[in-house]
Structures are given as C-alpha cells and as structure tokens.
Amino acid sequence: MNAPSLDELKFGPPEAGSGGLIPVVTQDARTGAVLMQAYADRAAVQRTLDTREATYYSRSRGEPWVKGQSSGHTQRVVSVLLDCDGDSLLYRVEQTGPACHTGEYTCFHRPLLEGEPAQSGLDGTLERVYGTI
C-alpha cells in the first residue's frame, strides 16, 4: 500500500444536504483504539440506545446500517457519550472481528504523519499501565 497523501482526503461539505445526521466516533472500549467515524440519524441513535447494537446511517446507501449485520463484525455498545455542544456522539463498543471492511482492525490505518508521544520511557509505560488498571 502506498503512503497516503493529502490529495486522498475527501473534503466534503458537512453543512447541508441529506439532513438529520450526526457524526459518530466509535472507540474500542477494551483497547481505547478509535475504530471508525460514521454518521447516525435519530432513529439509528435510538436503536443503538435500545438494543446496544451499534447502528448508523449509511450515506452511500441512504438507509440505516446495523454494523456487522452482514459481515458478523458486530459492535456491542458499552456506552454512548454526547459532546459538550451536542453535535457529535461517541459510541464505546466491544468489537467482534475487524471494524474495517478492508479487514484491518481499525479504519484509521493510513498514516499521514507518524510519531510517538514524547513521554515514551519506562515512566510513561508505567503511567499507561496504571491508567489501564
């Protein structure tokens, strides 16, 4: 796979059009990894809250989308958090299998810029371990 460049970014206009969608960030509740970012309409959010099955709205297909319904790679929703200004949601999930349709664990697997946190010695490791426990 070639390294991605800025030219691959799809700068879409998030302000009008199909209407009634909210961005959803999905995080693995066990590992903390960010798995994907998608959209949901009100019915999809309500279904997620009611069933704990992560449900989105597919903009390409124009219909509700229960994650893993065809692939088996379901997401059991552990918690749902609303952001400060109410225009973004976080689903924290238990992921079955890979989250990405490519077979990768997370959809965010193409680095545009790489690096590690400055704090990377033993102290940092222990801090992360304590944070994990």
Add this chain to the structure above:
Amino acid sequence: MNAPSLDELKFGPPEAGSGGLIPVVTQDARTGAVLMQAYADRAAVQRTLDTREATYYSRSRGEPWVKGQSSGHTQRVVSVLLDCDGDSLLYRVEQTGPACHTGEYTCFHRPLLEGEPAQSGLDGTLERVYGTI
C-alpha cells in the same frame, strides 16, 4: 448538570453547504481518550502536518482555528491517520490542559447510555496491560 437526552442532539446535514471540510477525531495519544470531534479544511490539515499544532476550521466563526491559541490548551500532534475511504481524519495528540472549553478533560463527558466492557476481571486487566506495554 441534568442527564442529556436524545433531544439535545444536533442532527446536522453533513452533505452540503460550507464545502471543503473533513471531520477530525482527536485522541489523547498518552491515555487513548477521545477528546473532541471537529472539522478541518485542506489548509488546516496542511498546517497541522507542517507544524504539529492541531489546527481545525471553525464552522461557527468561519475561519481557521489553532487549538489552544487563545486558551493555551494546545495540542501537539503526534500522528495523523486517514481512514480507509479518505473521508475522516484522526489526530493523535499530546493535550495541554483540558480539551473542552467547559474545562472538562474531554468534550465527550455527557453519557446517554452507561456501562462497562463485559470483560472486566483480572484476565481483561492483564490483556489491557499487555496491550498498553
């Protein structure tokens, strides 16, 4: 603070309008916490890559927005990842101070649905510790 309800969600239309924006998910590279979700235009992404200062585009103000420029709560960008289909970005950052303008550590601090991962015994802890190391 009252518990939030579905009525507080702003279901915006992400398909048209201001043009040229991509959603950005921001994660604390040290703790794994999802801090915020915002938007960037191409210039903001380029500036982020060039300077490692997390830069967004403010839809409300209609201008570029260098996180922390007025508050001091800056984000040093450790890595930037593009998702599988090129329509979402992940900034992994070292956060200075709180990420949220409310003073909370993360913007996602209002639970709509609460819970913990099923795997919460010692086995799960060790797995998370190994994953952290």
